[in-house]
Amino acid sequence: MxxxxxxxxxxxxxxxxxxxxxxxxxxxxxxxxxxxxxxxxxxxxxxxxxxxxxxxxxxxxxxxxxxxxxxxxxxxxxxxxxxxxxxxxxxxxxxxxxxxxxxxxxxxxxxxxxxxxxxxxxxxxxxxxxxxxxxxxxxxxQNYEYPIRKQFFADIVSGLVSEQDEIIRKASSIGLHIHAERYILLVCIADKPGSVSARYSENNYNPAGLGLLDIVRDLLNQSCPVKYEIFPTEAGHCAILLLASGSAALAEWQEEHAFPMLNAINDAVISKKSAAVSLEDTTVSSEEQPMVSMVVSEPFTLIRQLKDKYHALLSYTGHRYYQKKPQPIILSQAAAFHRQLTSDYETLYESFQTVIQDQDRVRLDKWLAQAELVSLHYKPHPEQLRQWLHTLAQAVELHSGDEPVTDWPVFKQSASLFESTEQLRKWLIAWWDKQNKMVKTRPEIARSIQYIKKHLDADLSLELVAEKVELSSAYLSRIFKKDMGISMTDYITEQRIQLAKKYLTDGTYRNFELAEKIGFKSYSYFCTIFKKVTGQTPNEYKNSRVSIHSES
Structure with a gap:
């Protein structure tokens, strides 16, 4: 009516x-x-x-x-x-x-x-x-703005939409007006999107759970002197297209705004005052807080060039690895990575073996500083350098005796060279402390440990070990706890889990075969204990590790 x-x-x-x-x-x-x-x-x-x-x-x-x-x-x-x-x-x-x-x-x-x-x-x-x-x-x-933008950008960089007029027409159909005389493309990437993003819904287009897109958009609204459009690409990544009527404004943006813009993004991401991160959220450690890097293209004139510019930017994101604090990577100023490792790395490997043998922390710090200096000078591709760092585990194995090398740092997860060297430093110091603790134990304890490590697949007990080293179970239990800091039962479990980690990393056995090989009576009980000790199931641990030998 x-x-x-x-x-x-x-x-x-x-x-x-x-x-x-x-x-x-x-x-x-x-x-x-x-x-x-x-x-x-x-x-x-x-x-x-x-x-x-x-x-x-x-x-x-x-x-x-x-x-x-x-x-x-x-x-x-x-x-x-x-x-x-x-x-x-x-x-x-x-x-x-x-x-x-x-x-x-x-x-x-x-x-x-x-x-x-x-x-x-x-x-x-x-x-x-x-x-x-x-x-x-x-x-x-409004509801699907980011997913729509994400799909539009994906269609361009995949080549599905490639013609100039077609791109502009499709952009207009979703409310974007991207016709301009000049463009600059930026790619922003969070270092560790995976460290906290698992706690958020897949449909929440806030990379790393920190509202990166909204942070970037707010800062651009405040300070960007030219028009822009922002596109999510994948978790922890976004692309920003700057549009201007001439090259002068874009050149000015590169020179005057790129550095303060990136600093402001990172200040907003890590600041406890950011509305995106609750002050009560204690599940995100300071080491997990993602820093954001930025790669900047040179100005271009045709929107159909967007695909090539984007892929070029991605190939230079590795330069972030050589920065302590993220700085804008200007494509026109960035040099190509060194194609292969030089003989300096052979020298470093040899001197590393001496460092391991001496267990001298001062010498270790000098070696790490030299490794950083060589790497910053030659700048090999980060993946090559990470693989070389993995091979250092072989030098450690030569000095480990019967002790398996476990929990070796996963350098692929480190955002920078300096984070990688710090990971290595912490691991070596912890390993040295463990080795020294073993050396200082009394002979009876040493014999007990030796027997345990050789018979982890057997049905071990305090009484059995005491019998083998010719001590009473009560006395052995007391001195073992005093010297080692844990009970023998917990030590046996710890050693079995360490061996399981090695087997899982190396792929020596299939998961269901592990229980028998390390002394567990059932696979389900092994899984329960493994998760209790490590916080992960065997499958989760296996998937999170990179095999040392496959990287060498």
């Missing part, structure tokens, strides 16, 4: 119009009357009708003036003019000003009146359909 307002200065005329037509049967309801334009506007301020039937000739405010006011204030309202034969010229003016039709007051022609009303009804339905579609589209764009 559409609503109508009847506006005529003659009460009898209003009464006649009310009574002569079957309004409700036609689907209309007259919800009010007004004697002049001023009264009509006052009524509409309280209740806006779908259609206004307006007489042209009225005191205070004539019909044409009221028509202009109604269309100005309520553009979707349909206005039908009520006129007599002598006012036909005014009716034509009214239609030119936006009236949807007119009704001759004196004729009483039902068909003509209904036709005028149906035309108004058709316009209202069309407007409502358009409005609903627009509202729905806006809602979709």
């Amino acid at each position: 559409l609503t109508l307002l009847l506006v005529d200065d003659e009460p009898m005329a209003r009464s006649h119009i009310r009574s002569i037509y079957p309004w409700r049967e036609w689907g209309f309801d007259i919800i009010g009357e007004a004697a002049n334009g001023s009264e009509a506007l006052a009524f509409c301020s309280e209740l806006v009708p779908d259609i206004a039937l307006v007489d042209i000739t009225m005191p205070l405010m004539d019909g044409l003036t009221l028509l202009e006011q109604l269309k100005l204030r309520y553009p979707d309202m349909q206005v039908i003019i009520l006129t007599a034969h002598r006012d036909f010229g005014y009716a034509q003016k009214a239609i030119q000003k936006g009236a949807s039709g007119y009704i001759l007051k004196s004729s009483g022609n039902t068909d003509e009146t209904k036709e005028a009303l149906d035309r108004a009804r058709h316009e209202i339905n069309k407007q409502r359909a358009t409005g609903e579609n627009l509202k729905f589209r806006q809602q979709v764009m």
